[in-house]
Amino acid sequence: MTDGDPLNTPSTMRARVDAFDWDRSPLGPRTQWSAELETVVQQVLDSRFPKAVTWGREFITIYNDAFRPILGDKPEALGRPFSEIWAEVWDQIGPIAQSAMEGQSTFVENFPLVIDRRGMPEQAYFTFCYSPLRLRDGNVAGMLDTVIETTETVEAQAKLEIVNQELAHRIKNSLAVVQSIASQTLRQHVDPVVFVDFERRLGALANVHGALAMQDWSGGQMEPLVRSALGVTLDMSRVHIAGDDINIGPKTTMSLALLLHELATNALKYGAMSVDSGQVDVTWKVDNSLLQFIWREKHGPPVTAPSHKGFGSRLIRHGFSTAGECEIVFSREGLRLKASAPLDAIPN
Secondary structure, three states, rough: OOOOHHHHOHHHHHHHHHOOOOOOOOOHHHOOOOOHHHOOOOOOOOOOEEEEEEEOOOOOEEEEEHHHHOOOOOOOOOOOEEHHHHHHHHHHHEEEEHHHOOOOOOOEEEEEEEEOOOOEEEEEEEEEEEEEEOOOOOOEEEEEEEEOHHHHHHHHHHHHHHHHHHHHHHHHHHHHHHHHHHHHHHHOOOOHHHHHHHHHHHHHHHHHHHHHHOOOOOOEEEEHHHHHHHOOOHHHHHHEEOOOEEEHHHHHHHHHHHHHHHHHHHHHHHOHHHHHOOOOEEEEEOOOOOOEEEOOOOOOOOOOOOOOOHHHHHHHHHHHOOEEEEEEEEEOOOEEEEEEEEEHHHOO
16 A cells, blocks of 8 residues: 555544543543443444444444545534434434334435535435444444445436436437338338338337336346237237246347247237137246247147248247247147247347
């Protein structure tokens, strides 16, 4: 470490604690402090993480250097009751502190508080733990506040959510423009059935883009994705879905959503869902680090392989990973697809 390293900087609060006139405090002369109080105070002062000790029913406060920025420009807090220091929010944090004094630890993430530490109210957020401090006989004598301010993180997340919402809106608008251009340009020159397929695929792409944007492009669980993708097209009362709990990334989410759209559209046009008795089973599992995905149609009309491979057929055979395998069987019982790929080869 260099001489400028903050870990080598002498503790300001240690000096203040040593110089404080404790004789006039509810804690009394420092020479009469219990061994437990002296020990925890030394541990807090040694810590580089924001911490404060409150002792006794008065919540008399001793804090370390890392805790000082949280106080801002508040009047000196050393030796004062915690309830006075944070009077403006004591109705919110007081019950939590009281729980600690009753022996109950509490951990809270991104707790919102409107505090006054610079002469005006400000919205702030904190992640903290209030835990009881016990004497040797087991009785609770104080509370340890271990805390970090998360205001910047929470505000950044809120801004990111706004950006994602705007991005989703722009993507939706852009795809709508593409759809409009295609409609004006191609509708008179393309088979109406082909054009409808194009519009539906574009709609499926817009839906999955919007869903991913609302999830910060982080993907999500397999089961909700399958239900959401199929629910746009199919009567879900005739669809059985079951599979392992699997998290998939945004790239796989995109591929799988488009694959499901093609399968659902084909089932509705030509397969099991084209008749009232038809059903679809969608299952998946992980076996020896291999993800296996099965689409099975039943109780529908006999199906035959298409005479040519269009975009939809290529998309279905591609599956959800170029590193995997895809087997399609056109049987009298209905179409059956089995796609598989190693988990480590599935794109995030």
